[in-house]
Amino acid sequence: MIKTVFWLILAAFPAGALLIGFSLPAHAQLGHALEFGIVPYLPTPTILERYKPLRIYLEQRLHEPVSIVSAPDYPSFIECTQRRDYPFVITVSHAARLAELEAGYQPMLRPGWDFNALLLVKKDSAFQDIKDLRGKTIATPGPYAVVSQLGANWLRQAGLKPGQDVTLQPNLTHTTSLHAVVEGAADAAFISNRAFVAVKSDLKDRVRSLGQSKESGGPSVVYMAHPALSAKRVAEVKAAILAFVQTPEGKEFVASLGYDTLREMKPGELAALDPYVRELKQVMANKPAKQ
Incomplete structure (x- = not known):
């Protein structure tokens, strides 16, 4: 298994001056690398665009290179996280709980709002209610997604x-x-109401909502730290991110991702997601073996 590195910007160069795409072997040494593994819940270009302000701020404040890595899909990303490949992780709620329980990752930050499933149909469709979709096809981000x-x-x-x-x-x-x-290709789609905020407007304008689920899935993402990182290092990075979201650029950043803000996690806060973790583990257990 390899980790796919979307980009690596070196702090010694002007912001945006060097763009490198390559792969690193799994189990790379932690060292002092400020590397974030981000769950591939959006297309790669969108992730790069949305997280660029955070990357630039951290490079300038901490005076070190920052890299963003991910994987081709949800299962690969979760496997990399469970192997502790990433020094820092930004992952979805139930995968965060799994990483906390079984890989020892430390929850750091989360958005203030929880997320819900949004049911979307084509703007000119005749559907008015979820019950109208009997016999139809609903697209989803796949069985690994809480939504x-x-x-x-x-x-x-x-x-x-x-x-x-x-x-x-x-x-x-x-x-x-x-x-x-x-x-x-589908009559409707279930997606996160927070992820919908980050979708480009030309796509948003072609769909309409039939409502959202009453049940929430916890935080849309959780920022986590590798268990081997020192308390000093974790506190340093956490403080930098919290400082960033108080800046004008940081407020625009969280709004672009559908967040209200980022706040520190409370002890045991992810325990409510255990039912979703059980379903996730069942999906993982039923995953076809690679040839």
Whole structure:
């Protein structure tokens, strides 16, 4: 398994002056690298665009290189996290709880708001309610995403059995799920209401909402630190990120990702996600073996 490095900007160069794409072997030494593994919940270009202000601020404040890495898909990213490949992680809620329980990652920060599943259909479709989707296809970010679990629960509450009354179509990201709707490959999509904020406006304008789930999935993302990092290092990075979100650029950054702000995690806060972790582990256990 390799980690896919989207970019590495060296602090010794002007911001944006050097753009490198390459791969690193898993289990790279921690050292003092300020490397963030970000879950691939959005397309790579969108992740790069959205997280650029944070990267620039951290490089300038901490006077060191910052890199962003990820993996091709959710399962690969979760596997890398469980192997402790990333010094710092920005991951989805149930994967964060799994990383805390089984890999020892330390929860640092989270958005103030929880997220819900948003049900979206093509703007000119006739659908008015989730019950109208009986016999139809709903695109999702795949079985590893909490929002897919929220959507399945919502269907059951509406009297529809996932996989029987409604077909759930897995996609790579929230954005590709929306593309499936506008391109006619699916009738509707379940995506995170927070991820929808980060979707480009030309795609947003082609869909409309049928509402959102009453059930929430916890924080949309959790910022975490590797268990081998010192308390001093974790506190330094945490303080820098919290300082960033108080700046005008930082406030724009969190708004672009659908957050209200970032705040420190409370002890035991992720425990409420244990039911989703059990479902995640079941999905992982049923994953086909690689050839």
